[in-house]
Structure formats: structure tokens, C-alpha cells
Amino acid sequence: MDGFKKRLNASIQRKLSFSLLLAILGVALVAGIFSFVSAFDEAHELQDDTLRQIAALFDRQHLPLAHLGDDGRTQGSDEESRVIVQYLAGGGKAAGQGDAGAPLPLPLTLADGLHTLKVGSEPFRVLVKTTASGERIAVAQETGVRDEIARDSALRTLMPFLILVPVLLLIVADLVRKMFLPISALSAEIDQRSEQALYPVETADLPAEVRPFAVAINRLLARVGQSMEAQRRFVADAAHELRSPLTAMSLQAERLAEADMSGMARERLAALRRGIGRGRKLLDQLLTLAKVQAAPDLPTSAVSVQGIYRRVLEDLMPLAEAKRIDIGVEGAQDALVLVSELDLMAVVRNLVDNAIRYTPAGGRVDLSLTLEAGGALLQIKDSGPGIPAGERVRVFDPFYRTLGSDQVGSGLGLSIVKAIADRTGAEVRLADAAQAAPSGLSVSVFIPKAKLRVG
Structure with missing residues (x-):
């Protein structure tokens, strides 16, 4: 973990990318939870509206309940998603808590409206309504089925998050990488230069945050160039100044060689002339080196x-x-x-x-x-x-x-x-x-x- 933190702090690009990815994931997680809860509650509201509509349909159309069968559901209907409609009270048609023919043993004292009841071992969502004719009907649905439908609906609302968030993370990482490309290009361009290439860095295409750094580099390059030029001038001037006395010494040694002298003196004179020759060659090499290190002639x-x-x-x-x-x-x-x-x-x-x-x-x-x-x-x-x-x-x-x-x-x-x-x-x-x-x-x-x- 410490190694990851060091690598993260060592790179602005990694740090920015990691921070943006964490922010996006955090926002996406909060938005996903909020969307899931909202969709889940809205699905329950829609299911409650469905129970109300079924009750209103029976009230307006005065539909008999006998055609639903003894268990209160349409023949061949889905066992899990069934909606049960039964009389809660109403004279001889009452189907209540002691009636063996009633689909659900619901209490007869239920008030009109929505209730969540546990009937037997299963929880039910029950709507009780009094019809225009004075009969009371109950429209019920298992809460397990309702929750499963609501959960599926809420999960479908999360699909765009599950698809778009990874795509957004990739896009953000790519955008951050592209934003730092000018810096990488600048680094590569400076790294590939020779020690003599001290011309300024181009700053027109650089971001505003990086431009001051490039300007500072240009000023440093200018100072280095001035220092190197001063050194080259010093070497050239010193070589020129030394050339005249060496030439004079060489001429004096040639004249001295014409004079009569002993064998030992002539050997020492020969060594002196060789030393003077090496000095003149060194000066010539120094002048050549100073010249080739200067600005090139095209x-x-x-x-x-x-x-x-x-x-x-x-x-x-x-x-x-x-x-x-x-x-x-x-x-x-x-x-x-x-x-x-x-x-x-x-x-x-x-x-x-x-x-x-x-x-x-x-x-x-x-x-x-x-x-x-x-x-x-x-x-x-x-x-x-x-x-x-x-x-x-x-x-x-x-x-x-x-x-x-x-x-x-x-x-x-x-x-x-x-x-x-x-x-x-x-x-x-x-x-x-x-x-x-x-x-x-x-x-x-x-x-x-x-x-x-x-x-």
C-alpha cells in the first residue's frame, strides 16, 4: 500500500486520474442507491395504484366474483403474480375469516384503504373498498411478488449506471492522458536535444499552467548559452594570446639552432623545439574545438x-x-x-x-x-x-x-x-x-x- 501511495504522489497524472475516478465512483454509487430506492418505491406506488384500479373496476362494472373460481383468481393465471379479489362483507356473499370458501382469511373489521397483513405465513398487501352498492371487497397481492417486481424494475434503472460509469471512467482516464500529452511531448523534445541545442522551447501550444515552467526553462537555456559562449570566447582568446609568444619562441629556437653549440645543448634545444611544436598543435586544437562548439554554419x-x-x-x-x-x-x-x-x-x-x-x-x-x-x-x-x-x-x-x-x-x-x-x-x-x-x-x-x- 505504501508503494502505491508513493507512485500515486510521484505522478500528477496518476493522482488526478485516481481522484477523478474515486469522485465518479462515489457520485455514481450515491446516484445509483438513490435511483434504486426511488424506483423501488415508485414500483410499489404503481402496484398500489393497480390494486385501486382493480377495485374501482369491480365497483363501476358491478362484476360478480363467482367467475374467479373458488380461490379468487382467474383459471390458468400465474400463481406468483396473481391478484386476489374477494368479498370482505356483504350479507350472504360474505367471505371472511371463518368462511371455508374464502380465498384469504381476512379480518372483517379491516377499515377501507391499504393494509399490509400477514395471512398465514405469507405477507399480503390488501386494499379494502366499499362499493357503491354497500358491499365490501378486498383486493390482495402477495408482498413477495410485489417486492420482486419492484426490485426487477429498480435494477433495470441501474443498468445505465452499470454500462455508462465504466465507459465514463475510461473516457476520463483517456482525457487526462491526452491533457498531459503536451508535457510528455515537451519532455521528450528536450530529452532528445544535444548539449549544443539551446534554442528556446516552443510555448504557444502549451497549457497555461505549464507555460510559466517552459518560460523558466527558456530563461535557463539562455543563461546556459551565454555561459557556454563566454567559455568558448575565453578559450579562443587565450589560444590567440598564447599563439604569438609560442610563435616568437619557435622563431628564436630556429635562430638558436643555427649557432654553434655542444651536442648536449643541441639535444636540449631539439627537446625544446618539440615542446614548442606540441604547444602550437594544442593551441590549434583548442581553437578548432572552440569553433566547432559554436553556432553551426549552414x-x-x-x-x-x-x-x-x-x-x-x-x-x-x-x-x-x-x-x-x-x-x-x-x-x-x-x-x-x-x-x-x-x-x-x-x-x-x-x-x-x-x-x-x-x-x-x-x-x-x-x-x-x-x-x-x-x-x-x-x-x-x-x-x-x-x-x-x-x-x-x-x-x-x-x-x-x-x-x-x-x-x-x-x-x-x-x-x-x-x-x-x-x-x-x-x-x-x-x-x-x-x-x-x-x-x-x-x-x-x-x-x-x-x-x-x-x-
Whole structure:
């Protein structure tokens, strides 16, 4: 019972539905009892009127009672629903309490009007009337029969309640569910948004009671958007400010390399230049990440995937040749995707750069393109160590690097890929490139709404 109360209090819809159902059932029960009692009493009134009409008919028509038979009822009539008519007093025709021929042994002293008497072991409803000729007649009916008829009549009045109340309960439950549909739709719409989708919630179709809550959500989204924009501006400004001194340090290191120095000093200078290079690359990655997290630029034209592949391979081929890595594109199929050229270039470049860096010398990196489900599937496979299944969610976090990796990097490459994918509606999946170890890594990027390029 406590669990039911907790579930009831946790949901306004359940609480409202339950309260309405209880109210309807309570009103229906009271109305049903009132209707039953009223119909029961009215049926008794009608039966009393029937006794009066029978008595009036005998009085007006002066009908003899002999044709009713010795037991006071018509031959072949229903035993249970019979109405008994007999003389109560009237000279030689008197049929009273000591008359063996009388159907019912009724007291002769009964006053005119309606009486409820117990005759023998059966209760009777008796109407006593004095006719115009001075004779007294009694019209009687068993109360058990009367009650059964009245009960059947009253139960028939309850049939509409028994049919309509369940229908009303279903209608009310359905109406309450439909009334809360805008709230469910609003919840689903907000839940399906990406972290970058901070545009306001539409409030025109919401109920007046929910609209203030939606307006408050819109204000919160605006504040979050302003805070994120301030963070992006800070990262971009900091990267720009740091780029100038790093460039100056790089130039000074190049000039210093031209001077005469000892072997140990030259080794330390080489380490310094490598550190400066890593810092410049980190700044470039930070600027790229800040840019892709900003408001998206709508693409004006479709981009060729094979064209992007060629440009990326031209830029990164020296890095692959330095490690003797066999890199290339499988197949000649091309597709046009409605994505910003800079975004697609950043995605492919970061994935290929990671594949080359983490693939051992003499390894292999393959790029491929297939069309499926109305979209383009870009795949970059390598023969490197791969990524453990438990870390495939974490690797998309900024600055996260796989444990045990001896490669130098910023940890922002996959974060940039994920940010661009979320912003453009693409999907990034990580899997093993092969079944046997070492399995390598296969990165798939599915871009919807692509079309085959012929020629």
C-alpha cells in the first residue's frame, strides 16, 4: 500500500486520474442507491395504484366474483403474480375469516384503504373498498411478488449506471492522458536535444499552467548559452594570446639552432623545439574545438567525401611515410554529403591523424566509403592497439588519453570529431577493426542524407 501511495504522489497524472475516478465512483454509487430506492418505491406506488384500479373496476362494472373460481383468481393465471379479489362483507356473499370458501382469511373489521397483513405465513398487501352498492371487497397481492417486481424494475434503472460509469471512467482516464500529452511531448523534445541545442522551447501550444515552467526553462537555456559562449570566447582568446609568444619562441629556437653549440645543448634545444611544436598543435586544437562548439554554419553545397579523403591524405602522407605505414582509400565509390567542408575536413583529418600516430611502424590504415540507409558511412581502420571497450566512451572527453599510450598528443582529436558529429547530426561509432588480436580500431562516421556521386 505504501508503494502505491508513493507512485500515486510521484505522478500528477496518476493522482488526478485516481481522484477523478474515486469522485465518479462515489457520485455514481450515491446516484445509483438513490435511483434504486426511488424506483423501488415508485414500483410499489404503481402496484398500489393497480390494486385501486382493480377495485374501482369491480365497483363501476358491478362484476360478480363467482367467475374467479373458488380461490379468487382467474383459471390458468400465474400463481406468483396473481391478484386476489374477494368479498370482505356483504350479507350472504360474505367471505371472511371463518368462511371455508374464502380465498384469504381476512379480518372483517379491516377499515377501507391499504393494509399490509400477514395471512398465514405469507405477507399480503390488501386494499379494502366499499362499493357503491354497500358491499365490501378486498383486493390482495402477495408482498413477495410485489417486492420482486419492484426490485426487477429498480435494477433495470441501474443498468445505465452499470454500462455508462465504466465507459465514463475510461473516457476520463483517456482525457487526462491526452491533457498531459503536451508535457510528455515537451519532455521528450528536450530529452532528445544535444548539449549544443539551446534554442528556446516552443510555448504557444502549451497549457497555461505549464507555460510559466517552459518560460523558466527558456530563461535557463539562455543563461546556459551565454555561459557556454563566454567559455568558448575565453578559450579562443587565450589560444590567440598564447599563439604569438609560442610563435616568437619557435622563431628564436630556429635562430638558436643555427649557432654553434655542444651536442648536449643541441639535444636540449631539439627537446625544446618539440615542446614548442606540441604547444602550437594544442593551441590549434583548442581553437578548432572552440569553433566547432559554436553556432553551426549552414552548408551551402554538398561536399564530395572522396575529395576530402584526397586532401587529407596529401597533407598527412609525409607522416605516414615516415612510419612506413601503408595508407590508402578502398574503392572508388563517392558520395555527396550536406555538411560544411571545414567540418568534414576536420573530422577526417583528426581520425586519420590519430590512426597514423597510434599505428606501429609498418602498419596499415584504410579509408572507405559505403552508402547505407540513405546516408554515407565513412570508415577509418588501422592496425594499431585499438581502444579497450571500457574506455570507448571516455575517449570522447577533452584531454582524455588511453591508459598506457606512449604517443604524444593533446587528447582533443576525438572530442573535436564528437562535437562536429553532434552538431551536424552524424553518428560516431568505435569498434574493433579485426576479430583476432591485435585487432586495431575501426572508427565509423554515419552521415545521414547523402547521395551517390556518379562520374
